[in-house]
Amino acid sequence: MLITKKFVLLNYPKTGSTFAREAIQKLYSEKYRENPVVSKILRKLKVREPAIQELMLPNIKVKGVSRPRDQHGCYCQIPSRYKNREVVTVVRNPFTRFLSAYKYGWWKKYPPVSQLLLDKHFPHFPDLSFDEYVDLTELGVEHGRLGRPPGNLGSQTVQFIQMFFNNPESTLEKVDDKYLENQQYLKDVPAITFLRQETLNEDLAEFLIQKGFSADDVNFILNMKKINTTNSEKVAGAVWTPKTLSYVKHKEKAMFDIFREKGINYDSPL
Numbered sequence: 001m002l003i004t005k006k007f008v009l010l011n012y013p014k015t016g017s018t019f020a021r022e023a024i025q026k027l028y029s030e031k032y033r034e035n036p037v038v039s040k041i042l043r044k045l046k047v048r049e050p051a052i053q054e055l056m057l058p059n060i061k062v063k064g065v066s067r068p069r070d071q072h073g074c075y076c077q078i079p080s081r082y083k084n085r086e087v088v089t090v091v092r093n094p095f096t097r098f099l100s101a102y103k104y105g106w107w108k109k110y111p112p113v114s115q116l117l118l119d120k121h122f123p124h125f126p127d128l129s130f131d132e133y134v135d136l137t138e139l140g141v142e143h144g145r146l147g148r149p150p151g152n153l154g155s156q157t158v159q160f161i162q163m164f165f166n167n168p169e170s171t172l173e174k175v176d177d178k179y180l181e182n183q184q185y186l187k188d189v190p191a192i193t194f195l196r197q198e199t200l201n202e203d204l205a206e207f208l209i210q211k212g213f214s215a216d217d218v219n220f221i222l223n224m225k226k227i228n229t230t231n232s233e234k235v236a237g238a239v240w241t242p243k244t245l246s247y248v249k250h251k252e253k254a255m256f257d258i259f260r261e262k263g264i265n266y267d268s269p270l
Contacts, residue, residue, distance in 0.1 A: 001073040003053045004028070006211045007086040007193075008078055011071045012163055014101050015092040016197040018227045020204055021054075021071065023220075027208065028052040031217060055079075061162045062112060062144045075164045075190060087190070088207060089164070091259060092197035093266040094156050094252045099239065102133045112140025131243045146172060152180055154251030160258075166190055185254045186261055194262050240270055 002009040002021055009024060011017035032051040057077050059067035075087065092100075101107070108126040111118055113136070118125045121139060128136060137155040142148060145158050153175060161175075162168045171188055179185070195203040205218040249268060256266060 001055050001057070001071065001078065003055060003079075003082055004085075005049065005051065007088050008082055010073065010075060010087060010089040010163065010192075012089045012091065013072055013159075014097050014104065015090040016200045016226065017072075017090050019200060019224065020090050020195065022227065023204060023224055024208075025052065025054075026220070027213065027217060031213070061159060062140075063147070067110065072163075074162060074168065075192070076166060076168060086193060088193040088195060090197055090200060091194045091264065094154075094255050095245075095248050095266065095269050098156060098244070098248050098252075099130075099269075102130055107133075107136065107140075112136065112144045114143070117143060130239050131241055134244055134247050150251075152177060152251060154247065154255075156248075156252050157254045160255055161185075164189060164192055180254060183254075183257060186257060189258055194259070194264060196264060245270060 001011060002024060004024075009017075009020060011021055028051050054071065055073055055077075056069045056071060057073035058069055059072070060074065060077070061072075078087070105126075111125070117139060122128060122132065122136065138150060141150040141153070141155045141158050145155075145162070146153075150158065158172065161171050165171050165188055171185075193207065195207060201222050201224060205215075205221045208218045208221070209215060245268060259266060
């Protein structure tokens with residue numbers, strides 16, 4: 001996560017968070033350029049808070065498998081002294097995000113389950129079809145995130161709760177069909193500003209202007225190119241199946257509802 005004096009950026013994976021993080025870091029490095037030695041001394045003496053800092057935090061979302069510290073810290077990991085600052089993140093259509101995660105292949109290097117489970121359920125791993133990827137994510141939720149069968153919870157919804165809720169563990173423990181039917185998640189999600197991956201250049205620039213930067217300061221963001229793209233949208237029709245479409249549509253319903261409450265509407269690719 002990035003900590004600034006005016007806001008906290010949570011880096012939600014596979015949404016454009018790398019783009020947002022690099023753009024903000026570039027903006028701050030140019031706007032608040034100073035002697036690095038003096039800056040380091042002042043921070044060490046706790047005389048002055050840095051204009052921007054990046055926290056690399058333990059991955060608390062996946063259990064039972066080894067994960068390095070990373071930039072994808074959760075809402076519940078924000079240090080208490082920064083809790084009063086606006087929290088912002090980037091969101092993306094759950095359909096294209098799911099497809100992008102499959103095609104990007106991070107799960108091949110860091111499987112969400114143990115080798116024992118991989119050998120049992122996917123002896124041909126990592127050569128998985130998109131339908132088999134659904135099975136892998138379901139297994140990963142059961143054994144790596146929840147410790148129980150996920151029921152009507154999709155993998156992205158579980159990760160979303162882990163990323164953005166105040167008390168993700170207690171929330172996930174109480175999630176059942178009644179919780180989902182009553183849309184209790186709309187009351188439990190904290191106040192977070194969502195920037196859309198689909199219009200991220202414009203959304204991010206406008207957000208930073210609201211934080212006091214000038215149009216000239218953020219103009220470069222409007223022309224920045226996407227980072228770590230997989231071109232999943234261009235081939236979406238060629239790989240979506242009834243199983244994968246149904247999985248995202250029904251099991252990630254809570255995410256669609258939360259986004260809709262924020263005025264963000266996402267459609268199925270087919």
